[in-house]
Amino acid sequence: MxxxxxxxxxxxxxxxxxxxxxxxxxxxxxxxxxxxxxxxxxxxVKELADEVRKIKEWSIDHMDELLGQAMDSVERRGGSAYVAKTAEDARRIVDELVGTGKIITKAKSMTTEELKLREFLIERGNEVYETDLGEFLVQFLGPKPMHFISPSIHLTREKVAEFLREFLGVEVDKDDIEGMVAQVRRFLRDKYFNADVGISGANVFAADRGAVFLIENESNIRLSISLPPKYIAVVGMEKIVPTMGDAWKVVEVISRYGGYKVTSYVNTVMGPAKVGKGDIGPEEYHVIFLDNGRREASxxxxxxxxxxxxxxxxxxxxxxxxxxxxxxxxxxxxxxxxxxxxxxxxxxxxxxxxxxxxxxxxxxxxxxxxxxxxxxxxxxxxxxxxxxxxxx
Ligand code: SF4
The missing domain is CATH 1.10.1060 (Fumarate Reductase Iron-sulfur Protein; Chain B, domain 2)
Structure with missing residues (x-):
């Protein structure tokens, strides 16, 4: 307080x-x-936003019904679904799935920030790497994500260049944003290949298919969640909408109002890899639906x-x-x-x-x-x- x-x-x-x-x-x-x-x-897109508002109103009024459908869909497709009533419950479920001594690659997610999940997993003896460039900077420079889409909005490129020089021991030019991104990518590359677990949030979740949707520009999310054998998605219950069609509409509205003419990648995950071990895609698909006050607010x-x-x-x-x-x-x-x-x-x-x-x-x-x-x-x-x- x-x-x-x-x-x-x-x-x-x-x-x-x-x-x-x-x-x-x-x-x-x-x-x-x-x-x-x-x-x-x-x-x-303005008309589409009005349509999405109606989808969200209906979805929030039918949160429990959609939650049941979403959990059935995840299980039907070979994944495991969980409900976390509180932040503590969610951390406990993640803890049981991850254990200690693991390498974890993480996609940017406000919902996992709400759980202080990175800090928790590090305390439990794991190595955790944020793989979104902005969130990576926040992990090391703090103090917290300062904006929904641009977590490092508070950091100037001068400050970032100074940090990368010290942290990675490389010479970077403050005006060469692409060069700075490339240096961080290089640092993260072996983390992706050696990670035991990938963790993400969700931009939206389609109940009919048990599908997580994740929007990104850096391709870090697809590497974070498809290379490690175990994938955990933490989904706020308000993110569930009835169908894939609804979810695509939400994706478009988020992207446009986020200021993107084109987002480079939209990932959808609907289950573990189907063919066998070592194929592209995680062997385990776990979805934790988070309440933490959302049901009461609805x-x-x-x-x-x-x-x-x-x-x-x-x-x-x-x-x-x-x-x-x-x-x-x-x-x-x-x-x-x-x-x-x-x-x-x-x-x-x-x-x-x-x-x-x-x-x-x-x-x-x-x-x-x-x-x-x-x-x-x-x-x-x-x-x-x-x-x-x-x-x-
Ligand atoms: S973050 Fe976007 S959707 Fe949420 S209140 Fe702000 S403008 Fe509206």
Whole structure:
């Protein structure tokens, strides 16, 4: 728990950080340029977003029914399905599947950040490598993922070049982004081939086929989850939609509102490798469906909007508060950031800390203009404040 003084000190300090300001200014400007191009090229995506909103509304209202279907589909296709009621349950299930002394390659996932899974697995005596470049930087430079899509949004290329020079012992040019990516890829290559377990989250999950969908640009996810013999997906229950067709629509909306004209890869996994050991694909497919407050939120008429969130990150780029303090908003102990991050923290984490951070919102509503799901963040954050005031 934190108090309001601590929250204002944290946010004031962040607002005075010149490196953070430079990094945020660059990232926000770049996003809006890309988003404008994307919306011009794919004008139909707004209508598609409305359709996805309806799919999400139906799915959240039928969460338990879809969960049952999703678990049956996973088992039918030779995988194993689990339900974790709490973060602790999820960590215990992963622990039983992984054990100790293992090498683990991990895809970027906010849901596993919510579980503090990397830290947990390292504490249990495993080697864990984040394989998304941004998340890899966060693993070593901290303090936490600062944006849904761009976890290292707070780091300038100058800072990254300095880190890579020290960490990898190689000379890199701060303006050569591709060169920096190549160095990290080189470092990770043997980790993929030697990994015992691959872990990911999910962008969306199709109940009818038991299929995880994962969007990426670096091809790190397909290496992380297909080369190791065991694959574990941690799926927030709000990610389940009825069909493959619905899931593809969600994929397109996330990609476009995330600012991508084209995403390089969309991975779908529907089960273990079929032909035999050593074939491309994991021998074991485990899916852990995570509740951790989601079921309760789905029954709350105001909070349930949070579960429609696709985690595209668009609202974070448009928010005037996020533009100044970045991912510090929602707190350093929260996996999540920004106004939507405060809402996720309230549902899945520390309600009191989330409540304190809810008071930082200006209630201006710009986030709603950016959001494909038209989530009314001011309404939810105002309600969180109201519930707090009603109790004192
Ligand atoms: S609230 Fe909307 S804009 Fe923000 S991350 Fe979620 S879906 Fe994207």
């Amino acid at each position: 934190t108090d309001l003084t601590e929250v204002s000190q944290l946010l004031n300090k962040a607002s005075e950080d010149p490196v953070l300001r430079t990094a945020l200014d660059r990232a926000i400007a770049s996003y809006w340029k890309k988003r404008k191009q994307v919306m011009e090229r794919y004008p139909y 029954k709350d008429p105001i909070l349930k909007q949070t579960l429609y969130c696709l985690r595209c990150g668009a609202c974070q780029y448009l928010c005037p508060v996020f533009g100044i303090v970045g991912g510090y908003w929602a707190g350093l102990n929260s996996a999540y950031s920004g106004g939507i991050g405060v809402m996720w923290e309230y549902i899945t984490g520390d309600k009191e800390t989330a409540t304190q951070h809810a008071f930082a919102c200006l209630l201006c509503g710009r986030c709603m203009e950016a959001c494909p799901m038209r989530i009314n963040q001011p309404e939810v954050l105002r309600e969180i404040r109201r519930r707090f005031m009603a109790e004192i």
